[in-house]
Amino acid sequence: MVGQLNYFWFGPLLVFILRFCLAYRSPDRRLVRRRLRDLIDTHPRRPLLICANHMTMIDSLLLTWLLFDLRTLMQRFSYFPWNVPELANFGKNFFLRGMCYIAKCVYLERQGSVASKRLVWEKISYLNRLGESLCVFPEGGRSRTGNLNRDAAMYGVGQLVQSNPRTLVLAVYLRGRAQKTYGFWPRWGDRIWVDWKQVDVTIAEGRKAQRDITMQIFDQLEVLERGYHAAWQ
Amino acid sequence: MMNQEDIYNNVVRIVSKHAKDTEALNSINPQTHILNDLKVNSARLVDIVLDFEDTFDLEISDDDADRIATIGDAVTLVKALKN
Numbered sequence: 001m002v003g004q005l006n007y008f009w010f011g012p013l014l015v016f017i018l019r020f021c022l023a024y025r026s027p028d029r030r031l032v033r034r035r036l037r038d039l040i041d042t043h044p045r046r047p048l049l050i051c052a053n054h055m056t057m058i059d060s061l062l063l064t065w066l067l068f069d070l071r072t073l074m075q076r077f078s079y080f081p082w083n084v085p086e087l088a089n090f091g092k093n094f095f096l097r098g099m100c101y102i103a104k105c106v107y108l109e110r111q112g113s114v115a116s117k118r119l120v121w122e123k124i125s126y127l128n129r130l131g132e133s134l135c136v137f138p139e140g141g142r143s144r145t146g147n148l149n150r151d152a153a154m155y156g157v158g159q160l161v162q163s164n165p166r167t168l169v170l171a172v173y174l175r176g177r178a179q180k181t182y183g184f185w186p187r188w189g190d191r192i193w194v195d196w197k198q199v200d201v202t203i204a205e206g207r208k209a210q211r212d213i214t215m216q217i218f219d220q221l222e223v224l225e226r227g228y229h230a231a232w233q
Numbered sequence: 234m235m236n237q238e239d240i241y242n243n244v245v246r247i248v249s250k251h252a253k254d255t256e257a258l259n260s261i262n263p264q265t266h267i268l269n270d271l272k273v274n275s276a277r278l279v280d281i282v283l284d285f286e287d288t289f290d291l292e293i294s295d296d297d298a299d300r301i302a303t304i305g306d307a308v309t310l311v312k313a314l315k316n
Contacts, residue, residue: 110275114299152276153276154276155276207279207283207286208283211279211283
């Protein structure tokens with residue numbers, strides 16, 4: 001409830017910064033949102049798992065802005081996706097911690113102990129079972145290659161889907177037209193490409209299956225990436 | 234039946250595929266830390282464990298997998314599971 005109230009000022013502030021201060025444009029966003037809303041309406045009680053490529057530090061904010069309209073988030077705050085940012089990057093000061101609290105985050109320590117990673121896993125698995133949306137970057141970090149990096153795949157995403165087969169898995173490709181490689185944020189005034197596909201994963205048991213599920217998500221992300229290059233490059 | 238040397242050689246072969254610090258491979262030994270010394274991406278530990286399972290025909294639990302830090306740990310674990 002506190003989070004939902006926060007959205008009344010945080011949501012418009014976020015949109016103001018992205019649209020007017022950073023002047024980002026995304027002509028297809030209304031169509032993209034409508035398609036997603038239709039999917040959500042078709043599967044109203046299934047938790048969303050947004051699996052996106054990763055190139056900038058503000059990808060999560062851009063994804064939230066571009067995938068959901070304000071009405072959807074006001075009516076169903078559970079669709080405002082939880083994020084799993086790196087503590088070293090987003091827990092540095094009081095301001096960032098405050099932002100992360102409002103924007104539904106679970107901190108991860110990439111170089112942390114096995115126990116700390118297990119705790120993060122328990123938290124996001126719990127949120128997923130509650131029906132909350134999650135946004136994850138299966139590459140683990142921002143791609144250093146300028147394109148999707150399959151070699152960096154983290155199989156935790158497959159483990160999450162395996163643990164709750166009702167999860168609605170979305171592969172989402174997000175990238176500024178001028179974005180050649182990873183960076184802090186897209187260039188001022190950039191046109192942002194966003195597109196998504198639902199991934200109908202084949203679920204089996206075991207550790208190998210976690211890898212297979214993750215690779216099925218990467219397959220769809222690669223299809224989306226080809227779409228980006230075909231359209232804008 | 235694999236002896237300790239066979240297990241060690243196979244463990245080194247599997248782990249080496251994922252090492253980013255190829256210089257460190259020249260001085261590899263049982264005390265070599267897989268993440269810190271060989272600079273293996275932690276996400277690739279799962280691939281290494283899957284390769285262990287295929288190569289040595291065994292199953293490794295998550296708890297056991299989490300305990301693998303060095304080449305020696307991996308050899309000891311495989312040897313224990315094979316026996």
